[in-house]
Amino acid sequence: MDGRLRDDEVVVGGDARQRYYDSSGYGRPLEENRVALSRVEAAYLLFKGDMDSVVRDTPGSRPEADETRMGFREFLADAGDEIATRFLVYADLRDRGFYLSPAREGWVDAPRSNADFVVYPRGKGPWDDAVLYRVRVVGERADVPADELGDVVLAVVDEESEITYLETDRADLRGSSATDLPAGVPADLLDDRVLVWDPPEVLHHRGFYGQPLDDRDGDRDSALQLSLVEAAYLADDGVLSLGGGAETVRERGRAVEGERFDRRLRVYRALRERGVVPKTGFKFGSDFRTYADVESVEELGHSECLVRVLPADRVFSPRDLALDVRLAHGVRKRMIFALVGPNERITDWISVGRLTP
Amino acid sequence: MDGRLRDDEVVVGGDARQRYYDSSGYGRPLEENRVALSRVEAAYLLFKGDMDSVVRDTPGSRPEADETRMGFREFLADAGDEIATRFLVYADLRDRGFYLSPAREGWVDAPRSNADFVVYPRGKGPWDDAVLYRVRVVGERADVPADELGDVVLAVVDEESEITYLETDRADLRGSSATDLPAGVPADLLDDRVLVWDPPEVLHHRGFYGQPLDDRDGDRDSALQLSLVEAAYLADDGVLSLGGGAETVRERGRAVEGERFDRRLRVYRALRERGVVPKTGFKFGSDFRTYADVESVEELGHSECLVRVLPADRVFSPRDLALDVRLAHGVRKRMIFALVGPNERITDWISVGRLTP
Numbered sequence: 171m172d173g174r175l176r177d178d179e180v181v182v183g184g185d186a187r188q189r190y191y192d193s194s195g196y197g198r199p200l201e202e203n204r205v206a207l208s209r210v211e212a213a214y215l216l217f218k219g220d221m222d223s224v225v226r227d228t229p230g231s232r233p234e235a236d237e238t239r240m241g242f243r244e245f246l247a248d249a250g251d252e253i254a255t256r257f258l259v260y261a262d263l264r265d266r267g268f269y270l271s272p273a274r275e276g277w278v279d280a281p282r283s284n285a286d287f288v289v290y291p292r293g294k295g296p297w298d299d300a301v302l303y304r305v306r307v308v309g310e311r312a313d314v315p316a317d318e319l320g321d322v323v324l325a326v327v328d329e330e331s332e333i334t335y336l337e338t339d340r341a342d343l344r345g346s347s348a349t350d351l352p353a354g355v356p357a358d359l360l361d362d363r364v365l366v367w368d369p370p371e372v373l374h375h376r377g378f379y380g381q382p383l384d385d386r387d388g389d390r391d392s393a394l395q396l397s398l399v400e401a402a403y404l405a406d407d408g409v410l411s412l413g414g415g416a417e418t419v420r421e422r423g424r425a426v427e428g429e430r431f432d433r434r435l436r437v438y439r440a441l442r443e444r445g446v447v448p449k450t451g452f453k454f455g456s457d458f459r460t461y462a463d464v465e466s467v468e469e470l471g472h473s474e475c476l477v478r479v480l481p482a483d484r485v486f487s488p489r490d491l492a493l494d495v496r497l498a499h500g501v502r503k504r505m506i507f508a509l510v511g512p513n514e515r516i517t518d519w520i521s522v523g524r525l526t527p
Numbered sequence: 528m529d530g531r532l533r534d535d536e537v538v539v540g541g542d543a544r545q546r547y548y549d550s551s552g553y554g555r556p557l558e559e560n561r562v563a564l565s566r567v568e569a570a571y572l573l574f575k576g577d578m579d580s581v582v583r584d585t586p587g588s589r590p591e592a593d594e595t596r597m598g599f600r601e602f603l604a605d606a607g608d609e610i611a612t613r614f615l616v617y618a619d620l621r622d623r624g625f626y627l628s629p630a631r632e633g634w635v636d637a638p639r640s641n642a643d644f645v646v647y648p649r650g651k652g653p654w655d656d657a658v659l660y661r662v663r664v665v666g667e668r669a670d671v672p673a674d675e676l677g678d679v680v681l682a683v684v685d686e687e688s689e690i691t692y693l694e695t696d697r698a699d700l701r702g703s704s705a706t707d708l709p710a711g712v713p714a715d716l717l718d719d720r721v722l723v724w725d726p727p728e729v730l731h732h733r734g735f736y737g738q739p740l741d742d743r744d745g746d747r748d749s750a751l752q753l754s755l756v757e758a759a760y761l762a763d764d765g766v767l768s769l770g771g772g773a774e775t776v777r778e779r780g781r782a783v784e785g786e787r788f789d790r791r792l793r794v795y796r797a798l799r800e801r802g803v804v805p806k807t808g809f810k811f812g813s814d815f816r817t818y819a820d821v822e823s824v825e826e827l828g829h830s831e832c833l834v835r836v837l838p839a840d841r842v843f844s845p846r847d848l849a850l851d852v853r854l855a856h857g858v859r860k861r862m863i864f865a866l867v868g869p870n871e872r873i874t875d876w877i878s879v880g881r882l883t884p
Contacts, residue, residue, distance in 0.1 A: 254718040328809035361611035452685035455850020493812020500857035
């Protein structure tokens with residue numbers, strides 16, 4: 171069977187409606203049992219030998235002329251740069267047993283600009299209402315704006331044409347950690363940390379703030395070292411009393427980290443207010459690791475999430491995303507991106523994880 | 528016992544030579560059984576209660592005046608920004624049972640500018656010749672130039688004052704992979720990959736070049752997709768024949784990656800010439816993963832290294848280093864940085880790994 175390429179679609183007649191659409195979920199039905207296939211669908215059918223060739227339907231030319239008859243190789247070269255990566259993802263999902271459609275007007279209801287395909291649950295197709303994934307195809311060198319994530323699966327085609335699926339969702343971090351803290355605890359700013367020489371026990375042992383200076387002995391009287399973020403949060407709330415006040419800590423934070431410090435402090439506060447304890451994620455290359463339910467440091471569980479704080483207009487490189495997600499997966503944590511916009515407003519919490527469709 | 532702070536050293540008399548140097552490896556001996564301690568050593572002795580106080584030796588002042596007598600807290604605040612992170616690392620290594628000295632003229636032979644401490648093997652001290660580690664102390668926000676690594680242990684103090692040790696070495700990657708390849712195999716450039724429609728079997732199955740387009744069936748006749756780096760290397764060597772030649776592939780590579788493409792191609796070639804097979808490291812967030820001994824793709828072992836290609840003047844952030852090293856450790860691979868200078872000269876191969884002293 172042959173198709174005819176018109177603009178961006180390949181139109182097939184004969185028993186196409188039954189053969190391609192009804193029984194296998196390809197294309198969208200036209201009048202008179204004809205079907206319109208997207209280029210990617212046509213390429214896959216050619217690749218699988220389920221369509222013989224595509225003829226370019228040029229007005230004024232004789233359609234039966236040999237030079238316009240394209241097999242898979244010619245068709246792919248003809249469409250070329252535009253469909254190569256999408257073809258690979260389409261073929262991979264088809265080979266995994268899914269039906270999927272281009273996320274375009276005419277194919278699906280309410281298409282969104284950030285997706286290329288709509289994937290149906292196994293056993294379902296374009297005639298059903300259910301959608302399993304919205305998939306966006308990107309090459310490994312593409313730019314992926316952070317604010318376009320959250321409801322889409324990224325299918326990243328790497329330079330060797332292997333595909334990595336990254337599921338992105340909106341995340342809602344909540345926990346039950348809460349501690350009543352005293353006020354006016356004296357503290358000193360020292361370089362880029364704050365020292366509490368005579369800390370109330372509750373600060374570290376219940377609230378999991380800071381790190382004892384003399385950690386080895388489990389000494390409860392040890393001086394406590396606080397990070398600048400912890401200290402700025404506690405000083406803002408009146409728990410700490412420092413020369414120069416909370417603003418001195420913020421200024422030091424800005425001096426060593428710039429605006430990033432304000433973004434991190436904003437997210438730190440948001441997490442604490444949600445009952446989640448953030449501690450440094452340095453060993454994992456992120457800003458924070460988080461504990462949802464801290465009763466005391468002696469009974470700490472496994473930290474559940476890694477949080478990276480980013481400006482809301484951040485553009486990801488897929489490789490950096492792959493690195494973060496792979497690491498988080500390896501240490502059994504969820505990877506979360508906290509996006510902070512102008513005026514320190516948190517615009518979104520996005521989780522990104524590996525997906526095997 | 529009290530010390531006297533003179534310039535940058537704390538001088539202790541009495542039985543100091545026996546008490547601090549001979550029996551415990553602190554300081555450097557002066558005449559008359561006196562010992563000069565660095566500020567960090569003095570801070571640690573004060574912290575441990577092994578020295579009572581330090582008196583500022585100001586010409587013209589009365590040394591016994593109370594306001595010049597400093598305990599640990601006052602001494603640390605006085606030295607402050609300069610020694611805080613170094614104190615933490617010094618204390619950690621002492622607590623682990625090591626003797627160590629400041630890597631300074633007068634303390635050690637041939638001090639190097641890229642190290643802060645010289646650590647002796649357990650049971651050894653400054654009176655021996657053996658050196659276990661040269662340690663450089665950096666805060667997590669410090670800049671670490673790539674070209675200062677390779678013979679030093681980084682002790683990174685994170686914002687919560689925890690320490691991560693990263694061992695850096697020069698790496699020599701060698702393998703036994705080699706394949707005789709045919710010449711003039713036709714190939715097409717398609718977007719940012721190259722397709723070989725009728726590949727000789729040796730190309731993928733023995734040489735591990737490319738990825739079959741139809742991977743699922745183990746189909747040996749499948750077309751082969753090559754990355755731009757693989758294709759540029761093979762075209763340079765005459766194995767591939769493309770319209771426009773090797774230069775067309777390089778140009779496409781530069782168009783999508785800029786100068787990074789040339790650096791990666793340089794390292795790809797170096798690895799192949801050393802008998803090591805590089806494949807994409809995308810899933811690990813790096814440039815390449817490597818296989819030292821490829822006989823055939825059916826008998827592939829575990830890839831041993833992750834290689835990140837960087838310009839030789841790259842300045843690391845310790846957080847990015849921690850991320851790469853943690854990931855590599857989690858997947859049981861060595862993390863290697865290939866540094867490429869001007870004129871595509873590889874200036875160094877640096878391995879970085881976690882260390883527990």
